[in-house]
Amino acid sequence: xxxxxxxxxxxxxxxxxxxxxxxxxxxxxxxxxxxxxxxxxxxxxxxxxxxxxxxxxxxxxxxxxxxxxxxxxxxxxxxxxxxxxxxxxxxxxxxxxxxxxxxxxxxxxxxxxxxxxxxxxxxxxxxxxxxxxxxxxxxxxxxxxxxxxxxxxxxxxxxxxxxxxxxxxxxxxxxxxxxxxxxxxxxxxxxxxxxxxxxxxxxxxxxxxxxxxxxxxxxxxxxxxxxxxxxxxxxxxxxxxxxxxxxxxxxxxxxxxxxxxxxxxxxxxxxxxxxxxxxxxxxxxxxxxxxxxxxxxxxxxxxxxxxxxxxxxxxxxxxxxxxxxxxxxxxxxxxxxxxxxxxxxxxxxxxxxxxxxxxxxxxxxxxxxxxxxxxxxxxxxxxxxxxxxxxxxxxxxxxxxxxxxxxxxxxxxxxxxxxxxxxxxxxxxxxxxxxxxxxxxxxxxxxxxxxxxxxxxxxxxxxxxxxxxxxxxxxxxx
Amino acid sequence: xxxxxxxxxxxxxxxxxxxxxxxxxxxxxxxxxxxxxxxxxxxxxxxxxxxxxxxxxxxxxxxxxxxxxxxxxxxxxxxxxxxxxxxxxxxxxxxxxxxxxxx
Numbered sequence: 384x385x386x387x388x389x390x391x392x393x394x395x396x397x398x399x400x401x402x403x404x405x406x407x408x409x410x411x412x413x414x415x416x417x418x419x420x421x422x423x424x425x426x427x428x429x430x431x432x433x434x435x436x437x438x439x440x441x442x443x444x445x446x447x448x449x450x451x452x453x454x455x456x457x458x459x460x461x462x463x464x465x466x467x468x469x470x471x472x473x474x475x476x477x478x479x480x481x482x483x484x485x486x487x488x489x490x491x492x493x494x495x496x497x498x499x500x501x502x503x504x505x506x507x508x509x510x511x512x513x514x515x516x517x518x519x520x521x522x523x524x525x526x527x528x529x530x531x532x533x534x535x536x537x538x539x540x541x542x543x544x545x546x547x548x549x550x551x552x553x554x555x556x557x558x559x560x561x562x563x564x565x566x567x568x569x570x571x572x573x574x575x576x577x578x579x580x581x582x583x584x585x586x587x588x589x590x591x592x593x594x595x596x597x598x599x600x601x602x603x604x605x606x607x608x609x610x611x612x613x614x615x616x617x618x619x620x621x622x623x624x625x626x627x628x629x630x631x632x633x634x635x636x637x638x639x640x641x642x643x644x645x646x647x648x649x650x651x652x653x654x655x656x657x658x659x660x661x662x663x664x665x666x667x668x669x670x671x672x673x674x675x676x677x678x679x680x681x682x683x684x685x686x687x688x689x690x691x692x693x694x695x696x697x698x699x700x701x702x703x704x705x706x707x708x709x710x711x712x713x714x715x716x717x718x719x720x721x722x723x724x725x726x727x728x729x730x731x732x733x734x735x736x737x738x739x740x741x742x743x744x745x746x747x748x749x750x751x752x753x754x755x756x757x758x759x760x761x762x763x764x765x766x767x768x769x770x771x772x773x774x775x776x777x778x779x780x781x782x783x784x785x786x787x788x789x790x791x792x793x794x795x796x797x798x799x800x801x802x803x804x805x806x807x808x809x810x811x812x813x814x815x816x817x818x819x820x821x822x823x824x825x826x827x828x829x830x831x832x833x834x835x836x837x838x839x840x841x842x843x844x845x846x847x848x849x850x851x852x853x854x855x856x857x858x859x860x861x
Numbered sequence: 862x863x864x865x866x867x868x869x870x871x872x873x874x875x876x877x878x879x880x881x882x883x884x885x886x887x888x889x890x891x892x893x894x895x896x897x898x899x900x901x902x903x904x905x906x907x908x909x910x911x912x913x914x915x916x917x918x919x920x921x922x923x924x925x926x927x928x929x930x931x932x933x934x935x936x937x938x939x940x941x942x943x944x945x946x947x948x949x950x951x952x953x954x955x956x957x958x959x960x961x962x963x964x
Binding site for chain 1: 905916919927934940
């Protein structure tokens with residue numbers, strides 16, 4: 384447990400250090416401190432994962448030594464340890480890109496990225512509904528500040544994002560207040576056995592679900608995401624799409640799979656799964672029609688979150704442990720692939736001097752490495768074997784295909800795959816159009832392009848450690 | 862002194878809290894001016910806190926946990942409001958410099 388706390392505390396304190404150090408530190412030193420602390424946090428998360436695997440059970444900690452019921456509890460399960468590791472890895476990959484690529488980044492990025500890392504780590508570890516609200520707010524505020532880093536053009540989308548994010552948090556908070564008023568508990572583990580399917584509980588869960596779906600940009604509450612994510616600096620877009628939207632998704636999962644009474648969970652399951660299916664198709668079609676590269680990638684996030692929502696919905700409907708594995712494999716595979724996609728899109732925009740998808744004509748010749756990263760990461764989003772996306776989709780599809788009465792869901796998944804392939808191949812096909820090449824404005828930044836490729840290679844490497852991941856997620860349960 | 866019985870008063874405040882929340886949600890969805898939308902969000906917060914404070918008063922000794930939650934929530938609301946105001950002002954200034962019409 385101490386190691387997990389270390390993984391949370393290191394980025395938090397280095398964020399404070401960078402904030403207090405401010406202008407006294409050189410930009411290069413700032414970046415170095417941030418990346419070193421991410422690396423330390425990554426190692427701590429890895430050791431915490433070993434610790435929880437060795438213990439074979441979930442570890443609990445009462446903060447401040449207060450007795451259970453009064454204390455705010457932290458919980459380290461194998462899932463939260465894995466998510467800690469994933470968060471640190473994503474920050475490391477994106478931090479390396481931000482620090483080493485020629486595009487560079489505003490120096491305030493480093494402190495904010497440390498805070499983002501800390502608040503996500505706190506979110507994965509919290510087992511208290513109000514503490515989850517606090518981490519949700521921290522996450523939202525940091526994310527908005529990061530969107531605003533790209534300058535005056537992004538202030539308007541950032542302000543809209545903030546207002547929506549605050550409203551969503553209040554929905555969640557009102558739900559928490561109602562649950563506390565009904566049961567007198569905030570701790571997830573103490574609340575879980577006591578909840579009943581009465582009116583107050585239904586209302587509270589409905590309010591919290593609305594707020595969380597808005598925050599996670601789950602269909603039909605996703606409209607704020609594309610402008611906010613597309614207007615942020617490239618490294619920030621990658622963090623927002625790859626990590627930040629997964630936080631509220633985690634709370635949604637805790638809420639329905641643990642806190643909610645099973646009868647209610649079975650009722651909401653199909654609704655969530657259908658919303659996921661619609662998100663897959665609708666988000667994919669919007670991505671296909673989008674004229675701008677970054678908006679295309681942002682809409683693809685909306686579509687891909689549909690898979691996760693569908694896995695969550697089917698998990699609640701059938702209580703199948705396999706869906707739990709599929710859900711978290713999707714989260715990890717999508718995070719890595721989306722980071723690569725956004726970094727590659729940003730690099731191609733900068734090199735080719737265009738924000739439009741049409742401007743990518745001949746990109747395989749002019750910016751080969753970045754285009755390769757885009758195609759490889761896109762392959763994982765489509766679910767081509769042997770990528771991480773394929774692994775997740777296989778785990779999701781297996782129980783759907785084995786029973787004929789589940790085939791309608793399988794058709795939804797396959798339709799989603801088709802649409803994903805359409806928007807990825809639209810870009811790839813344009814990039815092979817070598818007859819009308821859009822010449823690059825500047826010499827491509829080799830380091831930046833290779834760093835954009837790195838997360839995509841990792842998502843394909845996920846297939847190699849597939850069995851380990853599946854066993855880890857299957858063994859951990861909650 | 863003629864006062865309402867405690868239970869009725871609490872029900873009244875709970876209803877009022879929910880009503881404030883819903884009215885300001887309506888405001889948030891229909892208004893366009895960012896400052897007005899921010900005020901709507903703040904009122905949603907006020908509604909939520911009203912619900913929490915009236916829930917705390919149900920026992921003879923008010924529930925300190927809910928009070929602590931409200932205080933924490935107020936801190937979050939104030940900081941977020943300050944941040945949002947600063948962003949809105951900066952966005953409006955940037956729009957004016959860019960010569961774009963104000964929304």
